[in-house]
Amino acid sequence: MWQDYISASTIGEALRALAGRGAHARIVAGATDLILELERGARPGVEVLIDITRIPAIDQITRDEQGVIHLGPLVTHNHCAASMLLREQAYPLVRAAWEVGAPQIRNRGTVAGNLITASPANDTITPLAALDAWVTLQSVNHSRKVPLKEFYTGVRKTVMEPDEMLVDIAFRALDENQHGTFVKLALRRAQAISVVNIVVILTGRLPHIDSAVITLGAVAPTIIHAPEAELYLTGKDLSEATVSRTAELAAKAAKPIDDIRGSAAYRREMVRVLTLRALRSLRDGHEQAGMPMSPILLRNKNKTKDGIISLGNNIKTKINGREYTFKSGQHKTLLRLLREEAGLTGTKEGCAEGECGACTVFLDGEAVMACLVPAPRAHGAEIVTVEGLAQNGKLHAVQQAFVNDGAVQCGYCTPGFIMSGAKLLEERPNPTRNEIEQAITGNLCRCTGYYKIVQAIEDASKLDSSEVKYG
Numbered sequence: 484m485w486q487d488y489i490s491a492s493t494i495g496e497a498l499r500a501l502a503g504r505g506a507h508a509r510i511v512a513g514a515t516d517l518i519l520e521l522e523r524g525a526r527p528g529v530e531v532l533i534d535i536t537r538i539p540a541i542d543q544i545t546r547d548e549q550g551v552i553h554l555g556p557l558v559t560h561n562h563c564a565a566s567m568l569l570r571e572q573a574y575p576l577v578r579a580a581w582e583v584g585a586p587q588i589r590n591r592g593t594v595a596g597n598l599i600t601a602s603p604a605n606d607t608i609t610p611l612a613a614l615d616a617w618v619t620l621q622s623v624n625h626s627r628k629v630p631l632k633e634f635y636t637g638v639r640k641t642v643m644e645p646d647e648m649l650v651d652i653a654f655r656a657l658d659e660n661q662h663g664t665f666v667k668l669a670l671r672r673a674q675a676i677s678v679v680n681i682v683v684i685l686t687g688r689l690p691h692i693d694s695a696v697i698t699l700g701a702v703a704p705t706i707i708h709a710p711e712a713e714l715y716l717t718g719k720d721l722s723e724a725t726v727s728r729t730a731e732l733a734a735k736a737a738k739p740i741d742d743i744r745g746s747a748a749y750r751r752e753m754v755r756v757l758t759l760r761a762l763r764s765l766r767d768g769h770e771q772a773g774m775p776m777s778p779i780l781l782r783n784k785n786k787t788k789d790g791i792i793s794l795g796n797n798i799k800t801k802i803n804g805r806e807y808t809f810k811s812g813q814h815k816t817l818l819r820l821l822r823e824e825a826g827l828t829g830t831k832e833g834c835a836e837g838e839c840g841a842c843t844v845f846l847d848g849e850a851v852m853a854c855l856v857p858a859p860r861a862h863g864a865e866i867v868t869v870e871g872l873a874q875n876g877k878l879h880a881v882q883q884a885f886v887n888d889g890a891v892q893c894g895y896c897t898p899g900f901i902m903s904g905a906k907l908l909e910e911r912p913n914p915t916r917n918e919i920e921q922a923i924t925g926n927l928c929r930c931t932g933y934y935k936i937v938q939a940i941e942d943a944s945k946l947d948s949s950e951v952k953y954g
Contacts, residue, residue: 484518484521484522484814485521485529485530485531485532485814485857486530486531486814487530487531487532488531488532488534488813488857488859489531489532489533489534490534490537490859490862491533491534491535491537491538492537492538493538494535494538494541494621494648494650497510497533497535497538497648498621498622498623498646498648499623500531500533501533501622501623501645501646501647501648502622502623502646504530504531504533505645505646506528506645507528507529507530507531508529508530508531508532508533508645509526509529509531509532509533510533510535510648511532511533511534511535511536511857512534512535512536512556512557512591512593512595512596513559513588513591513592513593513596513855514532514591514855514856514857514860515584515588515591515592515596515837515852515855516592516596516600517532517596518816518854518855518856518857519836519837519855522835532857532859534857534859534860535556535557535648536557536860537863538557540555541555541556541557541650542555542557542558542559542562543555543558544558544562544563544566544568544569546568546572546656550655550656551653551654551655551656552568552569552572552573552653552654552655552656553651553652553653554594554595554651554652554653555650555651556593556595556648556649556650556651556652557593557595558593558594558595558652559589559590559591559592559593559594560580560581560583560584560588560589560592560593560594560597560607561580561586561589561590561778561780561782563576563577563580563581563594563607564577564580564581564589564778564780565777565778565780572656572657573610573614573654573656573657574657574663574664574665574770574771575609575610575613575614575663575664575665575682575684576607576610576611576614576665577774578610578664578665578771578774579606579607579609579610579665579667579680579682580594580606580607581774581778582606582665582667582669582680583597583606583607584673584674584837584925585673585674585840585924585925585926586779586780586781586782586850586903586921586922586924586925587781587837587840587843587850587851587852587903587925588674588837588852588855588925589780590780590781590782590849590850590851591849591851591852591855591856594607594611594652595618595649595652598611598618598631598634598649598652599641599643599649600639601635601638601639601640601641601705602638602639603638603700603701603702603703603704603705603706604676604677604680604700604701605677605700606665606667606677606680606700608631608700608706609665609680609681609682609698609699609700609706610663610665610682610698611631611652611654612631612632612682612698612706612708613663613682613683613684613696613697613698614654614655614657614684615630615631615632615654615655616630616631616652616653616654617629617630617631617652617653617654618631618634618649618651618652618653619649619650619651619652619653620643620644620647620648620649620650621647621648621650622644622646622647622648623646626650629642635705635706637704637705638704638705657684658686660686660687660688660693661684661685661686662684662685662689662765662770663682663683663684663685663696663765663770664682664683664761664764664765664770664771665680665681665682666680666681666682666683666757666760666761666764667679667680667757668680668753668756668757670744672924673924673925674838674924674925674927676701676744677700677701678701678744678745678749678750678753679699679700679701679702679737679739679745679750679753679754679757680699680700680701680757681697681698681699681700681733681754681757681758681761682696682697682698682700682761683695683696683697683758683761683762683765684696685716685765689721689765689766690720690721690722690766691719691720691721692716692717692718692719692720692721693717693718694713694716694717695712695713695716695717696708696713697709697712697713697729697733697736697758699733699736699737699754701739701750702737702738702739702750702751702754703737703738703739707736707737707738708736709732709733709735709736709737709758710736711732711735711736712729712730712732712733712736712758715728715729715732716729721762721765721766726759726762726763726766727759729758729762730754730755730756730758730759730762731755733754733755733758734751734752734754734755734758736754737750737751737754739751775917775918775921778921779907779910779911779914779918779921779922780910781849781850781903781906781907781910781922782848782849782850782906782910783848783849783909783910796810796813797809797810798812798813798820798858798859798861798862799862799863800861800862800863800864800865800866801864801865801866802821802825802827802861802866802867802868802871803827803866803867803868803870803871804871807825809824809825809858811824812824812858813858813859814858815858816835816853816854816855816856816857816858817844817846817851817853817854817856817857817858817860817861817866818830818832818835818842818853818854818856819832819858820858820861821844821853821866821868827868827870829868829869829870829898830842830843830844830853830868830869830898831895831896831898831899832854833895833896833899833927834854835854836854836855837852837854837855838927839896839899839926839927840852840896840899840900840903840923840925840926840927841895841896841898841899841926841927842854842899843898843899843902843903843925843926844866844867844868844869844902845865845866845867845868845902845906846860846861846864846865846866847864847865848865850902850903850906852925868898868902869898869901869902872901872902872905879901879905880905880908880943880944880946881901881904881905881908881939881940881943882901883943883946884939884940884942884943884946885897885900885901885936885939887939887942888935888938888939888942889935890935890936890938890939892928892930892931893929893930895929896926896927896928896929896930899926900923900926900928900936900940903922903923903925903926904919904922904923904939904940904943906922907919907922907940908940908943908944912944913944914940914941914944916937916941919937919940919941920937922940923936923937923940
């Protein structure tokens, strides 16, 4: 899928590589979109991937003295979902990030990547547009700040030049008198692209509104505002009549198309419905209902990313505690490296699109979809597969519970579920039923109703804590 793979140790190194390779190179962080685009031929001419995931200190969420919040280019969706700073001062972005994909996707996918992919259905663009964000684009020769409203030129099109890297996302924190929320409609609860999504931010002492921002996603070539609805709300109280009229005006602003996820008429009506829900939730103080205070991440919060040594021609990595050196497989995904080069076939290929979770492994302490990780990212990393969960001839607690509860039918999806369950118990030794359900949102089983799977993970949590380990 690519000819060369460069693991950059600094932003400067990444920019120099971009300058030298131009349109033939792409920056890669999460790769959750890029891998699929390459496999589908949607990125013709891309020959070089420049991996920035080992550059230190660019995965930070900070607030400066001017009240501006900054997201580094390696800030992932799970970083946002877990950030108390964002929870308190940019809640719509937190909710949108949590609604993206599933934990394995959120561990790899970055907000910067979501912006650059430039699909109008991408969830985090809508709140950042509502927050009037701007991005910093940097090349070897210059740096420029671009308002997000000027960043997009059409569907999957931006003003970025081939030699530029997005190095910062910034926006002003919400004030105490500002309240906002994100609402999404999709075809299922998780792992689903938006049919419609909206963000509403209100300024004032509710129910009175001094000003309003309403942004709409997946209903036009780019994220749009609903200016008539915003103007209508200004200076009014949130009565039910005002809410209803605002929702009608928001629907008028939509310019949707018919596609496989929904008709234009349906999308327009759903803009009205979602606007109603958003305004009512803000009026009633329920805008954070359904959003867990401590969402399941399926990652080790204390894991740090080490610096990277030169990749060279080989991939040197540690899998299940054993050192491996691969002289081939550099142009594959991590999934195929594990199965075809390492001979570890417990990790399954279900969809090869990050939809089913059968290929879930741990990469440097995080649960990820191996089908969406470039194999060279394994260089210098620590990987755990389902084969590595058992220790000293003793099954991991989740494995044993799956046996005891008969939580298997065809068994194809089972390794992925077990990996998600094992990481969950490391993160939450005594999870609630809701937390178990959060943990397996990225895993699909085509045989069962999930009841025994959930029961097995619940029962595993009740075993002696000394049995819950993966090496």
